Amino acid sequence: MEGQRAPSRPQDPIRIAKRTNSSRRTFGKKRPVACQRCHARKIKCVGGNPCSSCTSAGCEMQCIYVERDRKVRVDESYLEQLIRDSDELGRHKLGESNNVITGVQAPVGLQTTTSTPDPPKDADMRNPTMKYKAWFQPHHEPDLSIFLNDVTCTAFATRLCQRLAGDEKSVAHIPRMQCADEPxxxxxxxxxxxxxxxxxxxxxxxxxxxxxxxxxxxxxxxxxxxxxxxxxxxxxxxxxxxxxxxxxxxxxxxxxxxxxxxxxxxxxxxxxxxxxxxxxxxxxxxxxxxxxxxxxxxxxxxxxxxxxxxxxxxxxxxxxxxxxxxxxxxxxxxxxxxxxxxxxxxxxxxxxxxxxxxxxxxxxxxxxxxxxxxxxxxxxxxxxxxxxxxxxxxxxxxxxLIDLAKVSGKIMQNIYNWRTFDQSFVQREQRTLTELKEWLQRLPSQFQLQTRSHNPKFTVFIHLQFNYCVILAIRPILLSLIDHTRENPGREILQSPAVIALSEACIHSARHTMSLCADEWTKGSLPVYGYAFAQYIFTSSLALIVATFLPGGSSDDLEHVNTSLEMLSCLVANGSMVAHDLLVHLQRVQTCLQQSNQPSQFSSGSPHQTPPAQCRMSRPHLPSDRPQQPLLTAHTIPDQLPISAVTELQPPAQSDTTPYQPVMQDFLAQSVMGIDFLDSSDFSEFLTDSWLNAPPLWDGNYP
Incomplete structure (x- = not known):
């Protein structure tokens, strides 16, 4: 409206400082004043420290000058600008100091009123899947609830269900129930x-x-x-x-x-x-x-x-x-x-x-x-x-393994961390993925996967852990892309080479993990009670479900998910507590996928049914999208399985075992300061709205 001043937009503190410096007036040189001794004696003071009069009298220590503050005239607009700049700098410093905000929601009947500060304006610096308050799950003691973090795969599964359902409040987190507790x-x-x-x-x-x-x-x-x-x-x-x-x-x-x-x-x-x-x-x-x-x-x-x-x-x-x-x-x-x-x-x-x-x-x-x-x-x-x-x-x-553990620690520190960073989230993604790539290049030749000979268990394990790190580093962005496809179906951000590179790297790592786990299953070397393989199977399955909404996804990806459901079900039937909780989460994700209105590229197929308790460690079928050589010879194939059932289990060729394909190589080769495809105004909208305001992983009605 006319006569009404438009609200000022948030300004960069650096620009504020530059503008303030450039706006300062020069009021000329101050008039010289006499030192206190000369002024008291009412004699001329020629200046200097000490002045000549005090020096000749031997009173150098008494030669003290008083700084006089003159009254000057300035424009009112200049004072108003100084006040606005001061307020803007104060808000910026307040946002930096509140980089970790904790809030606890009590169960129904014990709700308390707590004030939640507004999210800071530097949201592009944060992991898009992390909220601005901690997540807690109700427990027997209200003041000692269960803490949850987005890096956990079960929390990611709940977030995925919330995205697929389109209603965060309707999907509560399933707590970890199957464990050897104190009783x-x-x-x-x-x-x-x-x-x-x-x-x-x-x-x-x-x-x-x-x-x-x-x-x-x-x-x-x-x-x-x-x-x-x-x-x-x-x-x-x-x-x-x-x-x-x-x-x-x-x-x-x-x-x-x-x-x-x-x-x-x-x-x-x-x-x-x-x-x-x-x-x-x-x-x-x-x-x-x-x-x-x-x-x-x-x-x-x-x-x-x-x-x-x-x-x-x-x-x-x-x-x-x-x-x-x-x-x-x-x-x-x-x-x-x-x-x-x-x-x-x-x-x-x-x-x-x-x-x-x-x-x-x-x-x-x-x-x-x-x-x-x-x-x-x-x-x-x-x-x-x-x-x-x-x-x-x-x-x-x-x-x-120590070298890979160091990179794993940096994923936790740089990707899933509450503190304020100087670099954007995507720049930190690039640094982390570059370190993973360098680790793979440093890996000794005896630990590289072989396609026509037996791979020792350690070689398989370390490559599975590597794929696990790649998936955890990339998947926050991929889950945000699902929101983008729903809210902005006509936008072309998914065709960005960098987005394609990230999604392909995550999908490739998930497929490679499924291939390696199925190969271990066939050889009978997958441990029944092991925690690692069940975790790898579950993590790759979640990534493949997300892949159905992204470029590079394949109809075989959902068949891979069914394969992982079969393997987890057999592990549960044989007594694995770790696999039990993961299976429950994966079954719910599959159900949410079938009921979802999200624009998935492929049909999710029929729901998977848990096999009966007599399930034994037989080899599940793994879909194939290219011809492969059989890994097992005819005399090693179990009698109850046809030869065709094991011909698709060979891991990808060595050139395909790395997620860093040409497009990804180009992305990693860019200067860190030049990465801006996710910091642009058209992309940061979905990257920072729905996740920042998402409710906790649980609701008040959950027992």
Whole structure:
């Protein structure tokens, strides 16, 4: 309206500062004044510090000048501009200080009124799937609710269902229910689990260390077995630290011994030894021994087979703190520890703790427990001494995994973090993906996937973990693209080369993961109670569902999802607690996909039905979009499966195992400061509205 001033738009603080500097008036040189001594004596002061009069009188310390503040005239418009600039700078600093805003919603009947600040205006700096307040799920105690983070795959599945349903409030988060909680563990507390006989004890320890190596170093192999013999020879079964360590090894050995089929009575293998071990750790030592730290690391690893993720995270945190008190993050001088094998054991155990910290934190969406700047110990190395091969494996295995764990930690810090960044979210995406690409280029040749020969389990595992990191780094943007296709169907942002590069990299990693997991399934090497493979299957399935809405998606992607449902169902039927919760989430996502009005490119097909409890570890069908060579020979194919059922299981050729195809290479080659395709005004609209105002993962009516 005429006579009414239009509201001012938010301005860049840098431009404000420049404008303020350029608008300053120059009022000329101030008139000289006399120093206080000359003024009091009413004599002429020629200036200077000290002046000549004070110098000649020897009173240099009394030569003090008073700064006079003159009254000057300025334009009113100049003062108004200064006030506006000051207010704008104040609002900008307030937005930076409120980079973490926490809010808790109480269940119905206990609602409290809390003020939620408006989202800051630098939303393009944030992960588009993260809100401006923390997410909590109601629990038995209102003041100790369950915390959720968007990095977790189950939270992502809930967000995907909310996008597909078009109504966030109608889809509540499904809590993690299937785990060995305290009532289950208490039933084994007083059983008085005896030590196994010596041959079985040696077998369990060998199995535990054989399955944990080469990715993770838990303890010295030969010395642990020799000490076990000594314990049985001397019947020294009363040392609580050794009882804890060996009970943890027995538990891990039992659960790794199960190759297929559930156990009698539904009892998870090793849980009795596990319960015995954790009953011995409440009293932490003032000065820990290596055996105590090793026991905590082993218990953290086993806890995930029971779906006890919080306990695993807490236990590895305790092990890390004890390791810090023992100085494992530093190199110990040879004169302090002359035994080179003992020194190398310190190094490798520390890096196992570090790797667990990075991987567990990324899985749970919880903070990293130690900064890289606080680590001053060397990487694992090969020792040219007698007895080295009896205790360790080639150090290159653990070094490759440590390198990937470092990148995993940066995904947590740079992609799923509440703090304010100088770079935009997409620029941080590019940096993270560039580091993943460099890791893949540094990977030794013996760890590259082979298409016409057997791939060791470690090689498969490390490539699955790599694909997992790629998917977690990219999927926040891909889920935002679903909102874009619904709200702006006529826009052409999906044809951007950078968007296509990101979506293709994520989709390719998901397909590659499904191929590798199906191959492991066929060979019978996929563990029944394992946590990692179930997680990889679930994560890739979610990415493939999102792919049906994006360029590069294929009708086979939904068939891959059905394949993963079949594998997870069989794992559940055989007693896997980890797979149970993931299966429930994936089934709900599939149901939401069938009921969705989203413009998916393909039909979702019929709902998947959970197979009966007698499901066994047979090979599911995997769709193919190109001819492949059979991985198994005729005499290795199970009798109940036709030859055609296994001809599609070979992993992609080596040139296809990387998600960094030509378009992605171009994206990564761009200057970081030149990445602006997601920061443009036409794209930032959907990137920052619906997700920032989304409700929590739960509603007040959820029990």
């Amino acid at each position: 289950i563990l208490n039933s084994f507390t007083h059983t008085g689990m005896p030590w196994p006989n010596l041959p079985r004890a040696r077998l369990l320890v060998n199995t535990a260390l054989g399955h944990s190596n080469p990715p993770f170093h838990l303890t010295l192999r030969k010395r642990t077995l020799d000490h076990l013999d000594t314990i049985y020879q001397n019947t020294a079964f009363n040392n609580p630290v050794l009882v804890c360590k060996y009970s943890a090894l027995f538990a891990l050995g039992e659960i790794c011994s199960v190759s297929g089929g559930g156990t009698s009575g539904g009892i998870i293998p090793g849980i009795d030894y596990y319960t015995k071990a954790i009953s011995l750790i409440p009293r932490l030592p003032e000065r820990p021994s290596m055996a105590h730290i090793e026991a905590l690391v082993i218990l953290s690893l086993y806890s995930q087979f029971l779906n006890r993720w919080n306990f695993a995270y807490t236990t590895i945190g305790t092990a890390l703190r004890l390791a810090l008190t023992a100085g494992l993050n530093h190199n110990i001088p040879p004169e302090q520890c002359p035994d080179p094998i003992a020194r190398e054991n310190r190094v490798r155990l520390w890096w196992t703790i570090y790797t667990f910290d990075r991987f567990w934190s990324l899985k749970l969406g919880l903070p990293l427990l130690i900064n890289a700047s606080d680590i001053h110990v060397d990487l694992p190395s090969n020792l040219g001494i007698n007895g080295y091969e009896d205790e360790f494996i080639d150090a290159s295995y653990q070094v490759a």
